[in-house]
Amino acid sequence: MYEKIQETASWLRQRMxxxxxxAIILGTGLGQLASEITDKKEIPYAEIPNFPVSTVEGHSGKLIFGKLGGVDILAMQGRFHYYEGYSMKEVTFPIRVMYELGIKTLFVSNAAGGMNPQFNIGDLMIITDHINFFPEHPLRGKNYPTGPRFPDMHETYDKNLIQLAANIAYEKKIRVKFGVYIGLQGPTFETPAEYKMYHMMGADAVGMSTVPEVIVAHHCGIRTFGISVITDLGGFDNPVEVSHEEVQEAANAAQPFMTEIMREMIVRSEKVTSQKQENFNTDHPTEKWK
Incomplete structure (x- = not known):
């Protein structure tokens, strides 16, 4: 697999x-950000050697090289999911390629079901930590030379980027929440009992992506920021049925706010160092907007 990663990176390097x-994974809620990328060179996944092909409705399936606010970026328009039948090595293959291409910072977005009673549909949740509930670990198998065999996971989501996002949201009067994301294999949405169980475990939102990519990025030393759009709610006294169409509708409504935060973060993030911030408190920014 490592030889394939290097082969793919070499092929892309010649076309960059x-x-x-x-880099940005343009998941749910960030689709319109692709239209703001200038000087674009788009490469469909189907043309890239060794690349999987996205099969999910709403995921275009192409790699974009270009500029956003004058910053050189690499964007994935469409991601790969474990529930599509891919192995974890395939799901996280693009992250390994990103590392070989020199990526240092990764932004990811997703749609998630909210389990925190303070959440509403359409809320944006900045991910502060995650719970890995996938049945296969993305680092299982022979260790890649990009990181240690047993990587520390205490600060998987970069605290400086979290603080930057909080500052931008406050400046632009965009209401955001903070919470823990739990990643599941899918493709079913959760039962009412499962929603309650995951919330009791410490999760605020649940989804079917992000965690594998973030783990591999962290293993590679890539600093990471994640944000979820809360597209449905579960685990409460009055359960509500949810469909993929309703998830997309809620995500589309939240797109302008998520796009504004992410655009500003990308432009400003190069000024943010990876130095750890001690005593960071995610309760502080939210208090300002109550």
């Missing part, structure tokens, strides 16, 4: 029109 150190 920019020199990005920042």
């Amino acid at each position: 029109t920019t020199s990005p150190t920042t």
Whole structure:
């Protein structure tokens, strides 16, 4: 697999029109950000050697090299999911390729079901930590030379980027929440009992992506920021049925706010160091907007 990663990176390097150190996975809620990328070179996944192909409705399936706010970026328009039948090595293959291309910072977004009673549909939740509930670990098997065999996971989501997002949201009067994301294999949505169980375990939102990519990025030393759009709610006294169409509808409504935060973060993030911030408190920013 490592030889395939290097082969793919070499193929892309010959076709790159920019020199990005920042990458974005344009998951649910960030689709319109692709239209703001300038000087674009788009490469469909189907043309890239060894790349999987996205099969999910709403995921375009192409790699974009270009500029956003004058910053060179690499964007994935469409991601891969474990429930599609891919192995974890395939799901996280693009992250390994990103590392080989020189990516230092990764931004990810997703749709998630909210289990925190303070959440509403359409809320944006900045991910502060995650719970890995996938049946296969993305680092299982022979260790890649990009990181240690047993990586520390205490600060998987970069605290400086979390603080930057909080500051931008406050400046632009965008209401955000903070919470823990739990990643499940899917493809079913959760039962009412499962929602309650996951919330009791310490999760605020649940989804079917992000965790594998973030783990591999962290293993590679790539600093990471994640944000969820709360597209449905579960685990409460009055359960509500949910469909993929309703999830997309809620995500589309939240797109302008998520896009504004992410755009500003990318432009400003190069000024943010990876130095750890002690005593960071995610309760502080939310208090300002109550």
